[in-house]
Amino acid sequence: MFLCGDVMTGRGVDQILAHPGDPRLREPYVREATGYVALAEATSGPIPRPAGPAWPWGDALEVLGDLAPDVRLINLETSITRSGDFAPGKQVHYRMNPANIGCLTVARPDVCALANNHVLDFGPSGLAETLDTLAGAGLPAAGAGRDAAAAQRAVAAGPAGSSRVSVVSCGTGSSGIPPRWAAGPSRVGVDLLPSLSRSAAGQLADRAQAGGEPGDLTVVSLHWGSNWGYEVGPDQVAFAHRLIDGGVGLVHGHSSHHPRPIEVYRGRLILYGCGDFIDDYEGIAGHREYRDDLRLMYFASLRRGTGELAELRMVPMQARKLRLSHACGQDRRWLAATLGRISRPFGAGVELAPDGLLVLHPPAGRR
Numbered sequence: 001m002f003l004c005g006d007v008m009t010g011r012g013v014d015q016i017l018a019h020p021g022d023p024r025l026r027e028p029y030v031r032e033a034t035g036y037v038a039l040a041e042a043t044s045g046p047i048p049r050p051a052g053p054a055w056p057w058g059d060a061l062e063v064l065g066d067l068a069p070d071v072r073l074i075n076l077e078t079s080i081t082r083s084g085d086f087a088p089g090k091q092v093h094y095r096m097n098p099a100n101i102g103c104l105t106v107a108r109p110d111v112c113a114l115a116n117n118h119v120l121d122f123g124p125s126g127l128a129e130t131l132d133t134l135a136g137a138g139l140p141a142a143g144a145g146r147d148a149a150a151a152q153r154a155v156a157a158g159p160a161g162s163s164r165v166s167v168v169s170c171g172t173g174s175s176g177i178p179p180r181w182a183a184g185p186s187r188v189g190v191d192l193l194p195s196l197s198r199s200a201a202g203q204l205a206d207r208a209q210a211g212g213e214p215g216d217l218t219v220v221s222l223h224w225g226s227n228w229g230y231e232v233g234p235d236q237v238a239f240a241h242r243l244i245d246g247g248v249g250l251v252h253g254h255s256s257h258h259p260r261p262i263e264v265y266r267g268r269l270i271l272y273g274c275g276d277f278i279d280d281y282e283g284i285a286g287h288r289e290y291r292d293d294l295r296l297m298y299f300a301s302l303r304r305g306t307g308e309l310a311e312l313r314m315v316p317m318q319a320r321k322l323r324l325s326h327a328c329g330q331d332r333r334w335l336a337a338t339l340g341r342i343s344r345p346f347g348a349g350v351e352l353a354p355d356g357l358l359v360l361h362p363p364a365g366r367r
Contacts, residue, residue: 001165001219002069003298005254005274008118009056009103010078010094012036012280013322018050021097026086037322039283044320051322053102056278058324060297061107063315067299071157071165073221074277075254076104076112076141079119080133081126089178093121098133105137110157113169113221115143115190116255117176124188143169143221144183144190151183151191154208156216163215163304168208171223172196175255196239205246217307221252225260225273228287230342232261232272240270249307250300257281258290259339263346264362267308269300282319291338293319294331296358312360313353314339332356 011033014021023033030036041047054061064072078094080101086093096103104112112134120127127144134141145151158164170191171177183189193200208218220243224236240251244265251270253260260273277295297315302308316327316335327335336358340350349361 001071001073001250001300001302002064002067003073003252003271003274003300004277004296005075005256006077006116006276006279007074007104008077008094008276008279009100010096010118012040013056013103013278014096014100016047016049016051016055016322017053017097017100017103019097019099021082021095021100022084026093027091033280036280036283040280040322043283047321053100053106055323056103057107058317059326060317060324063297064107069299070159071111072107072109073111073113073157073167073219073252074107074109075116075221075223075274076109076114077116077118079122079126079130081122081129083122083126083129085123085125087121087123090121092118094118095122095126098129101133101137104139109139111155111167111169111221112139112141113143113167113223113252114141115151115169115171115177115192115221116223117171117178119144119190120181127188142167143171146188147186148183148189148191151189152207154210156213163217164213165219166208166216167219167221168204169221170204174225175223177223196235198242201239201242202246205243205248209247215305217249217302217304218247219250219252220248221254223255224253225255227255227257228290229256230260236272240272241265244268244270249302257287257292258294259296259335261343261346262312262339262348262350262360263343264309264348264360267306269302269309269312271298274298276319278324279319280322282322291331291334294327294335295319295324296335309362312362314358314360316356316358329356332358
């Protein structure tokens, strides 16, 4: 499986593509999305415009082609709409013009997780257009829908004729998802977890497995936690463990702007936070100690039938000119050292391999 964190193709990224949408924003400091393009160019140099749909992915597309994962899972944290219905009570709104959908199809994601704090930035009509655009492009979405049943539905992915991967996408209020965004019996919205309780974990694990066939691997894609910091709260650790205990094969966490610890629990992979992947944050000041310009592509090999982790390789990338490029040797070493340090309390080690990839050395698994 290929997994990554937040794919945010709105705002500045949308503005460099062939069909930029309305650039107007309602942010206190930046009034038009083109301002984020200007920040990136001031930091790294001129960006071609219009850029092709593959531009934001950059070198990541060649990596995907070379490693050829069976399943590609992304957290799509952008509303795809022409709507001007800015969600009230939010300072930041992300939208991409539907005409730029090629920016997503070029990467061929098998599942787009939508249960996050930006997919409803332009209201129910914006989410409805997002769902229609994704469906029209043949991109399966999980975690949001026109009612709770649709938002909670698992999405199956993987090669035909073999065991599949069943994905459920959900989020928590700790990531900034407003309570009113929760999908209802007849209300459009996202799959918002009411708590990280034992019962919530059990119900979620049951839903993930009910959506597949016998022998399928199950993945829970979770938008949770704060934007900054390496700490993982004990409630998150307990919840992730309960999901694994309940039969989930992999926990795919995101929301933080940088990678968070990795754990192998009972032989199964927990990514507490995958960090940003594609966005327009280049040139924004603050939190430089976390090096959020550095990104990771996660490639997890899972054993058929059990979902146990066989191998985890991570490809370090760097965002420059709103495009992903291979990270240099010094940055790869920094990522390996940092990820190893923060994952050590969870019993996991990270090393930089001779080929430049980061490799996880998990224990047999905590019991």
